[in-house]
Amino acid sequence: MKKEEFLLGLEDVLQREEAVKENDILDDYDEWDSLSKMAVMAYYDKNFGVKITLNQMKDIHLVKDLINLAGDNIQ
């Protein structure tokens, strides 16, 4: 998946009205709550076959952290 496509996908999962940018801090988003985290976990499982654990999720604070977690799945 291209990075741009992922950022749009994340915007949709988080139901954000403004665009999600690569350098954004997730912790600053109102949308970044526990349900959204679960939604992101499901998104990774569905699109990348990557199962994020709750422990891993605790260390996700930036959009970049999420991109790193996807590894080669995001170019």
Place this chain on the structure above:
Amino acid sequence: MISFSKEDVIIVTGASSGLGEGTALLLNQLGATVVGIARNKERLNKMKEKCKNPENMHIEIKDLTENIETLPDYVKELKNKYGKFRGLAYCAGIVEVKPLQILDLSAMKKIFDINYFAPIFMAKGFADKRNNTGKGASAVFISSIAGLQSDKGMITYSGSKAGLAASIKSIAREQAAKGIRFNCVSPSDVITSMTSGILGLKETKANLYPMGFGEVSDVSNMIVYLLSDKAKWITTQNYVIDCGYM
């Protein structure tokens, strides 16, 4: 007194007949802008002819079961056309009386499509905060007392309506922090074009209703109340409207 302004845009599904029609007309009368959805253009137009404020009554022809997964996109399209939604009244539904001996899976799935899956995916579209007006927005779904107390021949219908009420409760809990309310109403026998198709309903059940069968307005008044700010502290509930039948 409940009133809405024309900035209160409310989706009503199943708007061409029965509870949907009654709800659409009442909301329109009370000042809301209504987007009435149904399959049948002719009947939708007839409903529109009856409304008090035609300039605030919009109709949309759509079969909600056609591509259920894309219903959230459909809600988004409607939002782009009419503005963010203050309410959703999901009144589309079908009933079928079929005992166990003659149950078939494809017919069961059809009933679940319109009574269960479509409302859930409409809820998904409505709950997306890009599509609703935020705190104070409210959605109401028609369940049924059949979902609480099942009768002979109602295997599929009861299952679909019980499932809907249970799932709406979960959605309501998820959305509560955003101030968006989700409730169900569970009517018993209200005489509409849908229920009049149930063979022998009037004959067999008449003595169970000391005040007679329900009328559409008995239910639509409750739906409209739950959509309004008067019900601002009410969410996750499933209200039985049955004249004491249960």
